[in-house]
Amino acid sequence: MTIKACIKHYAKELKDVTHIPNKEVEILILHLLQQNVIWLHLNSHEEFNQENELAKLVKKRATHFPLEYLIEKASFYGENFIVKQNVLIPRPETELLVENAFNILKEIQNPKLVEVGVGSGIISVMLAKLLPTINIVAVDINEDALALAEQNAINHDVKDRIKFIKSDLLSKVQGEFDMCISNPPYIADDYKLPTNVKFEPSNALFGGSIGDELLKELIIQVDQRKIPYLLCEMGYDQKKPLEEYLKAFSCESVDFYQDYEKFDRGFTIKFKI
Numbered sequence: 001m002t003i004k005a006c007i008k009h010y011a012k013e014l015k016d017v018t019h020i021p022n023k024e025v026e027i028l029i030l031h032l033l034q035q036n037v038i039w040l041h042l043n044s045h046e047e048f049n050q051e052n053e054l055a056k057l058v059k060k061r062a063t064h065f066p067l068e069y070l071i072e073k074a075s076f077y078g079e080n081f082i083v084k085q086n087v088l089i090p091r092p093e094t095e096l097l098v099e100n101a102f103n104i105l106k107e108i109q110n111p112k113l114v115e116v117g118v119g120s121g122i123i124s125v126m127l128a129k130l131l132p133t134i135n136i137v138a139v140d141i142n143e144d145a146l147a148l149a150e151q152n153a154i155n156h157d158v159k160d161r162i163k164f165i166k167s168d169l170l171s172k173v174q175g176e177f178d179m180c181i182s183n184p185p186y187i188a189d190d191y192k193l194p195t196n197v198k199f200e201p202s203n204a205l206f207g208g209s210i211g212d213e214l215l216k217e218l219i220i221q222v223d224q225r226k227i228p229y230l231l232c233e234m235g236y237d238q239k240k241p242l243e244e245y246l247k248a249f250s251c252e253s254v255d256f257y258q259d260y261e262k263f264d265r266g267f268t269i270k271f272k273i
């Protein structure tokens with residue numbers, strides 16, 4: 001079959017898992033051939049010699065297995081990152097968290113940042129790319145995540161400014177920081193996940209029986225460590241309980257933000273130090 005015919009044929013198998021089946025088959029073909037979209041458009045009438053491999057990938061994708069895990073790649077903030085199973089796939093709304101952090105950190109000389117729950121490394125790596133004088137400590141409880149984040153830091157040439165540590169929240173972190181940033185697990189343990197998300201690691205998603213337990217513990221630890229700023233992503237229904245919870249803390253300001261779909265999605269706290 002030609003490449004064009006393969007796309008048409010295999011897209012049918014993906015019509016129930018994605019609203020862009022043709023595009024996804026194209027992406028899988030490009031992954032197998034290690035080529036780009038321009039090449040594909042110029043060569044779509046060529047014979048495709050890796051149909052067996054493609055059929056296997058399409059079959060797996062038809063089970064809702066995420067495309068990003070199949071091609072081991074995801075785009076974030078316009079950059080390519082490696083992704084691997086057992087580490088969360090980057091979500092576009094996390095770009096807003098990076099943006100908020102950047103706007104504060106760019107005003108601080110030689111800023112020091114700690115990230116809790118580094119995952120694939122997207123937040124720390126992007127901030128290191130955007131801020132040439134920043135130094136970062138990035139922690140996770142998942143060793144696969146730490147190894148992947150380190151690989152992404154090497155690929156983006158920022159490894160010398162990020163120290164990776166295995167730590168439960170800030171328990172193993174030493175030193176002083178201007179900011180703590182985190183996209184922690186914040187989903188309630190009994191929440192029924194969509195099929196595709198079930199392939200992602202549960203310790204990256206579930207934050208406790210209510211969901212905001214880790215966020216609340218992090219607020220305590222950042223306040224105790226006298227870190228001036230805490231920026232976090234959170235669940236769409238956690239603004240009210242967190243506003244209530246924060247009344248017990250001495251904050252100069254608390255600003256919540258919404259994601260691209262207008263759901264409450266995170267906050268910036270400035271503690272009174």
Ligand SMILES: C[S@@+](CC[C@H](N)C(=O)[O-])C[C@H]1O[C@@H](n2cnc3c(N)ncnc32)[C@H](O)[C@@H]1O
Nearest residue numbers: 088117118119140141142168169183184185204
């Ligand atoms: C929602 S993912 C975020 C990953 C990445 N920062 C991103 O935005 O794509 C949460 C991460 O927190 C890590 N994590 C979960 N509990 C933790 C804890 N108690 N201490 C440190 N990291 C934790 C998970 O392993 C996971 O990598």
